[in-house]
Amino acid sequence: MEKNIIxxxxxxxxxxxxxxxxxxxxxxxGLRVRQxxxxxxxxxxxxxxxxxxxxxxxxxADLIALGTADLILSVEPLESLRYLPxxxxxxxxxxxxxxxxxxxxxxxxxxxxxxLCSAVQPLLVPAEQLAREAGSARAxxxxxxxxAAPFTGIEPxxxxxxxxxxxxxxxAQIVEINIRAFxxxxxxxxxxxxTS
Amino acid sequence: xxxxxxxxxxxxxxxxxxxxxxxSGVYAYPGTxxxxxTEYIQRSREARSLGIRSSWSSxxxxxxxxxxxxxxxxxxxxxCMKHVGLNVAADAFINSAITGVNGGLVLAVADDPxxxxxxxxxxxRVYGRFAMVPVLEPSSQQELYDAMRDAFALxxxxxxxxxxxxxxxxxxxxxxxxxxxxxxxxxxxAEYAPERFVLMPHNARRQYQHLLxxxxxxxxxxxxxxxxxxxxxxxPLGVVAFGIxxxxxxxxxxxxGIGCRVLKVGHYPPPRAMIDELFAVCxxxxxxxxxxPVYEELxxxxxxxxxxxxxxxxxxxxxxxxxxxxxxxxxxxxxxxTTAVPEIVINRPPELCRACGHxxxxxxxxxxxxxxxxxxxxxxxGCYTLSALSPFNxxxxxxxxGASITMAxxxxxxGLRPAVCVIGDSTFAHSGMTGLLDAVNxxxxxxxxxxxxDTTAMTGGQCSSASGAKLERICxxxxxxxxxxxxxxxxxxxxxxxxxxxxxxxxxxxxxxVIARRECIEAAARKKRRATAKGE
Numbered sequence: 001m002e003k004n005i006i007x008x009x010x011x012x013x014x015x016x017x018x019x020x021x022x023x024x025x026x027x028x029x030g031l032r033v034r035q036x037x038x039x040x041x042x043x044x045x046x047x048x049x050x051x052x053x054x055x056x057x058x059x060x061a062d063l064i065a066l067g068t069a070d071l072i073l074s075v076e077p078l079e080s081l082r083y084l085p086x087x088x089x090x091x092x093x094x095x096x097x098x099x100x101x102x103x104x105x106x107x108x109x110x111x112x113x114x115x116l117c118s119a120v121q122p123l124l125v126p127a128e129q130l131a132r133e134a135g136s137a138r139a140x141x142x143x144x145x146x147x148a149a150p151f152t153g154i155e156p157x158x159x160x161x162x163x164x165x166x167x168x169x170x171x172a173q174i175v176e177i178n179i180r181a182f183x184x185x186x187x188x189x190x191x192x193x194x195t196s
Numbered sequence: 197x198x199x200x201x202x203x204x205x206x207x208x209x210x211x212x213x214x215x216x217x218x219x220s221g222v223y224a225y226p227g228t229x230x231x232x233x234t235e236y237i238q239r240s241r242e243a244r245s246l247g248i249r250s251s252w253s254s255x256x257x258x259x260x261x262x263x264x265x266x267x268x269x270x271x272x273x274x275x276c277m278k279h280v281g282l283n284v285a286a287d288a289f290i291n292s293a294i295t296g297v298n299g300g301l302v303l304a305v306a307d308d309p310x311x312x313x314x315x316x317x318x319x320x321r322v323y324g325r326f327a328m329v330p331v332l333e334p335s336s337q338q339e340l341y342d343a344m345r346d347a348f349a350l351x352x353x354x355x356x357x358x359x360x361x362x363x364x365x366x367x368x369x370x371x372x373x374x375x376x377x378x379x380x381x382x383x384x385x386a387e388y389a390p391e392r393f394v395l396m397p398h399n400a401r402r403q404y405q406h407l408l409x410x411x412x413x414x415x416x417x418x419x420x421x422x423x424x425x426x427x428x429x430x431x432p433l434g435v436v437a438f439g440i441x442x443x444x445x446x447x448x449x450x451x452x453g454i455g456c457r458v459l460k461v462g463h464y465p466p467p468r469a470m471i472d473e474l475f476a477v478c479x480x481x482x483x484x485x486x487x488x489p490v491y492e493e494l495x496x497x498x499x500x501x502x503x504x505x506x507x508x509x510x511x512x513x514x515x516x517x518x519x520x521x522x523x524x525x526x527x528x529x530x531x532x533x534t535t536a537v538p539e540i541v542i543n544r545p546p547e548l549c550r551a552c553g554h555x556x557x558x559x560x561x562x563x564x565x566x567x568x569x570x571x572x573x574x575x576x577x578g579c580y581t582l583s584a585l586s587p588f589n590x591x592x593x594x595x596x597x598g599a600s601i602t603m604a605x606x607x608x609x610x611g612l613r614p615a616v617c618v619i620g621d622s623t624f625a626h627s628g629m630t631g632l633l634d635a636v637n638x639x640x641x642x643x644x645x646x647x648x649x650d651t652t653a654m655t656g657g658q659c660s661s662a663s664g665a666k667l668e669r670i671c672x673x674x675x676x677x678x679x680x681x682x683x684x685x686x687x688x689x690x691x692x693x694x695x696x697x698x699x700x701x702x703x704x705x706x707x708x709x710v711i712a713r714r715e716c717i718e719a720a721a722r723k724k725r726r727a728t729a730k731g732e
Contacts, residue, residue, distance in 0.1 A: 010544065011546065023203050023370060024203070027201055027203055027372050032371070032372065033203065033370065033371055033372055034369055034370070034371050035369060035370040035371075036365060036368060036369035036370075037205075037368055037369070037370070038312070038368070039228055039229060039231075039232070039313075039368050039656070040228035040229065040312060040313030040654070040655070041228070041312070041313040041546050041582075041654065042312070042313070042546050043546070044546035044547060044548070044549065044579065044582065044654075045544075045546055045547040045549070046544055046545055046546035046547070047543075047544040051369075059371075060442075060443040060444070060446040060447040060450070061443045061444050061446075061447040061519075061520045062365050062366065062369035062440075062443065063365065063444075063519050063520065065447065065448075065451065065519070065520040065521050065524070066521045066531070066532060066534050067532040067533070067534045068451075078541065078542075078544075079544075081537060081538050081540075081541045082537060082541055084534070084535040084536065084537055084538075085534040085535060085536065085537060086534070087534075087535055102544070102547065103542060103543075103544050103545075104586075105542050106542070107540045107542070111540055112540065115538035115540055116538075118538075119535050119538065120535070169729075170729075
């Protein structure tokens with residue numbers, strides 16, 4: 001079992017908390033983990049990405065090779081396009097449809113989705129809406145993790161334990177909201193897989 | 197959790213490795229990608245209970261010298277910096293190889309190939325060769341952790357500082373780490389050894405000869421290092437893989453079923469016998485280095501060798517960090533067909549945070565500077581460097597820590613008016629004070645704007661060595677006239693008065709300082725979150 005996952009977003013959107021949950025769950029499952037992240041200048045509102053690799057055998061490189069990512073999980077639609085060269089022919093793209101507009105010339109979301117759909121069959125997630133339904137717009141990350149969960153190679157239950165471990169210090173209510181958000185994403189993903 | 201493994205960044209593995217190797221103190225100035233080493237030790241409860249000292253130094257030179265002092269007193273010390281920080285600490289570093297050390301002294305230096313967050317991609321291994329000290333370059337987080345113990349032991353056995361070099365990719369990547377049993381700190385044990393530590397010429401000559409005499413021993417030691425080993429294989433092409441170059445070679449080898457021989461080198465000076473052996477059995481050798489082609493150039497020699505492939509003959513790109521794809525291509529693999537990035541994707545460069553005080557400062561400054569037909573704004577290294585980008589396009593230089601003040605001074609000396617510069621509070625403490633003293637001594641007509649946000653913001657909000665009222669006292673002490681040390685608050689509602697103050701001081705024909713003071717909004721938010729967490 002080996003999974004190469006690219007997490008994409010904008011500095012400050014918190015893709016690293018998604019990574020932290022997957023890392024935790026992967027280690028808990030006795031797997032090996034490599035997770036490269038971006039620190040420094042780009043964190044100030046620039047495009048950021050994390051290469052996350054999990055495997056049951058020794059991993060060498062911290063970076064994913066071109067054309068070998070099993071999953072691109074993007075918390076922002078434009079950013080889901082930026083890393084397509086890394087996607088394997090059998091790979092999946094799961095992206096939020098909520099744009100983060102902080103640059104001039106940001107293309108209309110409809111054009112972004114069209115470009116994405118002409119390249120791959122993405123799973124589109126209205127993350128913020130689902131997160132609000134779960135109790136807080138700030139939990140949209142966990143909606144995205146839930147939607148991507150079936151492609152991570154890790155059982156959803158174990159990821160939920162990871163969420164508990166990560167958010168535990170912030171109190172039971174925060175944990176509950178994030179678990180609810182995760183399940184909303186997961187439900188959407190499962191429904192999508194049965195219909196497609 | 198089932199696993200006892202700690203999930204650590206490479207930088208954090210260095211920190212935990214040092215703590216478990218009997219560390220007594222860490223000294224550092226923040227710099228990407230090295231900052232997380234010291235931050236980890238500062239956060240570690242274990243380190244606190246062991247009394248490991250860890251607060252930030254003013255700059256890399258003061259950090260290095262303090263680490264050398266701790267080593268002089270017999271204890272194990274760690275000093276951390278980014279690659280360009282070693283330029284600042286170079287005087288202390290090079291000379292500490294001549295004095296030698298007492299307690300183990302390890303320099304952890306993090307290079308930034310591809311310049312993700314830096315102004316160049318210089319390779320610290322060159323400094324290691326220059327100082328003639330051992331350099332360790334582990335290829336994984338676990339190796340980094342394990343290497344720290346070896347580094348301290350090696351430092352004490354050969355009585356030299358030891359460099360642990362890593363690059364961005366390893367420093368900022370996480371992996372599970374198995375810890376080893378910790379060893380105790382050294383007792384306080386300062387020895388009188390003026391014949392080593394007083395570097396007057398008669399001592400320095402002897403010590404330098406001693407350093408030269410040690411070199412064969414250093415090479416012998418690296419032959420038995422766990423960081424150097426041969427991976428069996430066959431075929432006419434062999435690979436020497438340095439540092440994390442090894443990772444990409446092994447990944448490409450497995451992915452594409454390539455069975456070439458590989459020599460992994462992570463301990464310098466490189467093990468000569470192992471290299472000779474590989475060269476003897478291979479028709480050609482690919483040299484894979486993350487950074488400059490330091491050893492490729494040495495292997496080639498002045499007259500060149502057609503046998504050697506690498507960054508210098510185009511097999512690998514001359515610049516930038518390596519990837520599995522680049523190494524695979526150098527091994528003869530045809531690149532895969534990939535999905536192209538659609539044309540509508542635009543760049544998303546970093547920017548100053550919304551509501552950041554620097555935004556208000558540069559808005560005012562652009563209006564005042566715009567009143568002059570020709571205006572040059574000298575600047576420095578920090579978040580405010582982002583004012584070089586749209587929408588501000590405000591600054592015209594950013595070279596090295598502290599250069600804003602001294603370049604403005606030199607330009608003023610040449611006759612440039614106005615000569616204005618912007619520097620952050622932490623950068624001013626790092627390397628701005630001496631430049632301001634030069635300007636005062638020369639009565640150069642410069643206006644120094646200190647953007648005081650009370651933190652080292654770009655690297656994530658570390659404690660600044662000089663901010664707040666301390667800045668006014670420093671400027672007064674350096675001889676800036678009281679009437680020309682002004683403080684403004686960069687907020688929208690103060691725009692007009694800030695413009696007036698800036699205009700007056702820029703017009704003044706002497707040294708003036710304007711301190712633009714407002715707390716970093718990120719730092720303020722972090723403080724608030726911490727306070728709320730404590731309140732609950």
